[in-house]
């Protein structure tokens with residue numbers, strides 16, 4: 344069997360894998376290879392972040408024009424919307440990513456990789472097997488896949504790939520789940536013409552964010568005619584003539600869900616109840632490891648895991664950050680050095696491109712209290728700055744900062760509403776930099792920008808937080 348050797352071998356060419364392959368060798372003279380069995384660029388580029396945001400942006404702009412005096416209202420054109428999606432996923436062709444890898448000096452080995460021993464990855468493709476040996480490190484970056492409990496499997500429900508890759512728009516779409524995929528996909532499927540019903544097990548949407556954020560998103564979904572059943576369990580799923588028709592096509596006949604709120608019929612079912620690291624068939628047992636070892640970080644010094652596969656927050660920017668950190672560690676170790684890393688653990692930001700938008704970073708108020716902080720909270724309507732008020736005629740949502748009263752450090756922040764996704768980065772910077780709120784007050788935002796909301800939030804904190812702690 345053919346054997347190839349590189350300093351670093353990365354299994355999985357999504358955003359996390361690409362960053363690991365680049366940062367581990369950049370400027371070192373070392374070589375790296377990515378093993379990829381589908382499309383270089385991964386889930387994010389073709390079936391997740393890019394297509395979903397390409398679909399949502401025109402809808403958000405049309406909504407904005409309907410709520411902004413002085414312009415005519417724009418309308419979503421479904422066919423053009425899907426064409427925009429196709430453009431952003433390069434019609435599911437990864438030639439551009441190949442060019443990037445080539446330019447970065449990264450080899451791409453096509454096929455499915457699995458460990459067959461220490462530092463050795465066997466790659467299987469239609470051309471046969473090849474062993475790719477890593478002189479220094481192997482990085483697992485195989486991503487994640489949607490959770491599909493056995494009760495749903497025979498009905499061949501849609502997963503997120505079908506929703507972002509939609510080709511046939513079902514007349515009636517049931518969505519099980521009340522998380523990020525459900526809250527985003529409901530919007531574009533409704534705009535494309537589906538009658539959408541969310542079946543949510545919890546009593547609220549977006550369970551990991553502040554309750555006021557989930558409430559605003561619930562109101563937003565209902566306002567656009569989407570039905571949402573909260574606190575509703577599914578006990579049975581039946582489908583007439585299920586058929587594997589392909590990504591984004593309706594997978595058979597009518598689906599009937601038996602739920603605690605009664606029976607629900609739909610033409611398609613989107614199951615979006617979370618994702619799990621893709622670690623099966625990776626040959627972990629060949630090196631004496633299990634999937635649990637990967638999630639717990641119990642790995643030998645030559646093996647690393649980044650991105651969704653690591654079991655960390657399944658977000659592209661977080662996976663890329665992990666990959667940069669791991670890449671720097673590998674590069675430093677090869678030079679007999681230790682990579683510099685800050686003492687403070689980076690907080691995880693997330694933007695949900697729902698309507699209204701929800702952006703958060705760090706701890707929620709409840710998490711901060713549970714962690715034992717002496718918590719003080721400031722919450723203001725997102726409309727309360729002139730800069731946010733100008734952005735559209737109706738500005739919904741609240742924004743909030745969570746502060747430690749004894750250290751004056753920001754613990755977390757949540758922005759709901761217009762430009763939320765752009766407002767949150769200042770909070771991330773303040774947390775990473777350890778900027779106390781009495782100093783942050785002196786970071787002056789221009790009038791009348793949306794960033795002036797920071798002034799409103801900081802002014803609402805107790806006056807004693809305007810000077811250093813005694």
Ligand SMILES: Cc1cc2nc3c(=O)[nH]c(=O)nc-3n(C[C@H](O)[C@H](O)[C@H](O)COP(=O)(O)OP(=O)(O)OC[C@H]3O[C@@H](n4cnc5c(N)ncnc54)[C@H](O)[C@@H]3O)c2cc1C
Pocket residue numbers: 354355356357358359360378379380381382383384385386387388390391392393395396454455456457484485486487503507524621624625649650651652656657658659660661662
């Ligand atoms: C609908 C949707 C929308 C999303 N939107 C956002 C968003 O707006 N912002 C955000 O931050 N995150 C978003 N996410 C999450 C984001 O897509 C993931 O966190 C991100 O793709 C993870 O990157 P990754 O590199 O770890 O894995 P992936 O992108 O999943 O890439 C893994 C790669 O590994 C390959 N692979 C797997 N096993 C093997 C093997 N054995 N051999 C060879 N190759 C293999 C796969 O083919 C794939 O190319 C979204 C997710 C979904 C489902």
Ligand SMILES: NC(=O)c1ccc[n+]([C@@H]2O[C@H](COP(=O)([O-])OP(=O)(O)OC[C@H]3O[C@@H](n4cnc5c(N)ncnc54)[C@H](O)[C@@H]3O)[C@@H](O)[C@H]2O)c1
Pocket residue numbers: 492519520521522523524525527543544545549550615616617618656657658693694695696
């Ligand atoms: N804008 C973004 O950043 C973005 C967009 C989409 C997806 N993502 C990532 O993708 C991941 C997966 O998204 P998701 O929406 O599938 O998961 P999620 O974790 O966001 O939400 C899962 C939902 O399913 C519910 N649930 C869990 N098990 C269930 C069960 N057995 N029956 C019924 N309901 C159940 C949960 O209560 C929750 O409402 C997210 O964690 C997120 O990080 C990010």
